[in-house]
Amino acid sequence: MARSREISFRTLMVVGVHGSLLAMVVAAFATQWGLTAATGRAEAERQRLVRIARASDDLMQHMLNEEGGLRGYLASGEIIFLQPYAAARDLDDVDVRQMLGLLNDGERAEFEPLITRLHERTDSWQALAVAQIGQRRRGAIAHLDLLLDEGRSRFDAIRAAKAELDKALELHTARRNGANDRRLEVRREISFVILLGTLLGAALLIWFVTVKTLQPLSELALAALDDASFPAPSGRLRIREISRLSSALQGLQGRVHEREAQLARQHDVAAALSAFSEVSQLIEEEAELHSMLARALQEELGPSALHILLRKPGSEGLDVAWPRDHGPALAVARFPILQDPASCRGIRTGVAVSIAEASAPTACECKLGVPEEGSYLCLPMIATGEVIGLVNLQARRPGDFTSERVRLAQSYVGVAATALSSIRLLALARDRALRDGLTGVYNRRFLDELFPKQLALARRTSRPLSVLMLDLDHFKACNDTYGHDAGDRVLCAFVRILQEEARTSDSVIRYGGEEFLMLLPETDEQGAAAFAERIRSAVERRAFGESGLPAAISLRCSIGVSSMPSHGESPGALILAADRALYLAKQQGRNRVVVAEVKANAA
Incomplete structure (x- = not known):
């Protein structure tokens, strides 16, 4: 029985989930294809009607150009005025043929007579124009006003035929666009009903699969989200794999939490160190770099005391760069290391010195860097193979500077040493230039x-x-x-x-x-x-x-x-x-x- 339930579970997963998704995809594709095809046909018809109207407008524009050229020639006799007339005359028949060619079978009975009438009016005007041009070529016209009035009368007839055609086109376009929009709306409603029905059917199937087979997985997921103990599967259907998974997750949960905390800390440290490195490359003043390094070490390690000692270029002694306002407490006479850096173990060897207990026999004798109790860490600042300074960190708690904290401090100090060397080299190059x-x-x-x-x-x-x-x-x-x-x-x-x-x-x-x-x-x-x-x-x-x-x-x-x-x-x-x-x-x-x-x- 358990084996059949396992098989049934797989079958339900395939039929319920994959079948539902396939049905939704097919329904969505079919309805979208139908809508796209209908929309394309409606848009094609709309564009065809627009082209008919545009051809009518082009015909009228050409006639206006012809009339203007004719009037100029009749009035002046200058042949240059016939250029627009001649250029536009040959395009009239093209515009008429284009309008007739764009009509479908159902539109010819309505629009072909109107287009033919417009064409006849244009031919009539052009015949008059040819006669007037021939008369003007023979000499000046005595009664020019009468000729122009006759031409204007025939051109008004063209305008009337054009207006009648435009009105019919406008009404026809409105009817066709309205009909297309109604058909598209009906198709959208049908598509919506099909998609909704498919979605509801898929939802019912998925709900059935979820309730009957996926409830144990949901319980495990909720337990993981709530950071609670993973439960054993419950319900009529018990799946052996889920039971084993629950047991394994219970053992893994503790280890995951511990590793997450460790990774989060490493990520934060890496992000902070990366930001520190990026900003340090933009700094041009040593004092600003000292301050940023001190703040970073204080935030990451929280020492009870912090000193940054640096060698000035061309000098063997050390200067106290941090704390900035150290006053006479760090006088050279009181701390010989400032005058004789070689007496410092970290500077002399170029290796970090970490002492877990200040009273240990291995502790240094330097009063500046060694606290009375607790632990301390001395990190040499090395750039281009040369020790250019030292960072001293002190803590009240013994053993505070673990190997991980030492590596972190070394990373910050190494970045700061490189940035400090760059600042000094840039300053030296700029001064020489x-x-x-x-x-x-x-x-x-x-x-x-x-x-x-x-x-x-x-x-x-x-x-x-x-x-x-x-x-x-x-x-x-x-x-x-x-x-x-x-x-x-x-x-x-x-x-x-x-x-x-x-x-x-x-x-x-x-x-x-x-x-x-x-x-x-x-x-x-x-x-x-x-x-x-x-x-x-x-x-x-x-x-x-x-x-x-x-x-x-x-x-x-x-x-x-x-x-x-x-x-x-x-x-x-x-x-x-x-x-x-x-x-x-x-x-x-x-x-x-x-x-x-x-x-x-x-x-």
């Missing part, structure tokens, strides 16, 4: 970036901005006499004078050759002139002779001054004004400061 290779001051590329920003700031704050254009006098003679190596050293010495005199906010730019430019924010024309005079005096006092060079080297400089807004409000205008002032200084004997002249069109 914006500096002159000989003197170390900024170049014209930097000027192109800085000048518009300085001007915008000056305009926004209504503060002055001045430009100095500086040039060493007789520098070419120095180069020719003592060589280019001596000239290069003289330029470097000149730059040192400019840097000594400049404020922190001032910018020194090598403009070209021995010509330099200085941007002076918050400096008006008088202040800039006084500042330029100090530079000129400093250069005049300086002996440029260096070791290996004659002490007789003594150069002077000429300086041109321009200010915003007196001499312009654009980079080009201010540089041009300062350059012209420098040229005047050269003309007036060199070794002097000249302020640019104020012009009425300064901009």
Whole structure:
């Protein structure tokens, strides 16, 4: 009996579910095919009637073109007016044949006489037109008004025939469209009834199969949804496979819940780490990266203390990057590791140091990274094979840093180390690209970036901005006499004078050759002139002779001054004004400061 029930179950599944689905698909396809075919026929008929009406309109348009050309020719005698007449004349018969060809057998009795009448009227008008054209070719027409009136009378007859045809077409189209719409509505209702009946029959079959055979599976599914224990099958039909499935699911349920929790945690961690990696690639400032790394480690690991120690480029010591406001508590004198990073085991070996108990014999002696009690973790920050810093995490609970938590922290620190190295490399490359290779001051590329920003700031704050254009006098003679190596050293010495005199906010730019430019924010024309005079005096006092060079080297400089807004409000205008002032200084004997002249069109 159980075997027959198992077979019956399979039969019911095939007949009930698959048979119902097949019946619904066939019914839906048949009804949809019928509706599509009926709709296509109705649309084809609608388009045919529209084409008949369009052919009638085309015929009328051609007649209008012929009439206009004829009138122009009769009035002027110019043959050019017959061009539209000749172009449209041959199309009349085409339009009539097209209308007749589009009529079906049932429409010919109604519309063929109307179309024929319209054609006869057009032929009558064209016969008159041919006669009038021949008369006009023989000479001017004495009674033109009479001829035009006769032509107008016959054209009005064409309009009347056209109106009669259009009215009949409109009524016929409305009748046919209405009839087609009613037939489509009836077909839709029949299709709906067929589909509804098929759906109800399928629903009854599926309900029967569900109640009689699928109830045990439903109970198992509900138990799974409610996170409850899987029940044994109940009801008149007991299926052996479902009983075994229930028993297996009960044992599996515990393991699934445990694995789900583990996977959810791993997914969250991976998503957070991926987001951290993506954002870190977009960061351009080290401080922002330090803050983001600290927040991420605090959120993921919750340490009681967190330190980020970094090596600055070109320095052997460590700086405390986090906490940012560490104050004097992390002074170098108190924690020697900041001055001697090699004393740190993690930095020295480049390997993570994880100590489960701060009092263990293997714990480090560093007071900065080792708590009085609990556990700690030190992770070196490694980029391009070099240790560039260290992250120290502390916890009050012993053994807090498990192997999983250590791997997580290493992932964050590794991403941050790579991002930090990229930030430093980009900053170094940018700085090199914006500096002159000989003197170390900024170049014209930097000027192109800085000048518009300085001007915008000056305009926004209504503060002055001045430009100095500086040039060493007789520098070419120095180069020719003592060589280019001596000239290069003289330029470097000149730059040192400019840097000594400049404020922190001032910018020194090598403009070209021995010509330099200085941007002076918050400096008006008088202040800039006084500042330029100090530079000129400093250069005049300086002996440029260096070791290996004659002490007789003594150069002077000429300086041109321009200010915003007196001499312009654009980079080009201010540089041009300062350059012209420098040229005047050269003309007036060199070794002097000249302020640019104020012009009425300064901009």
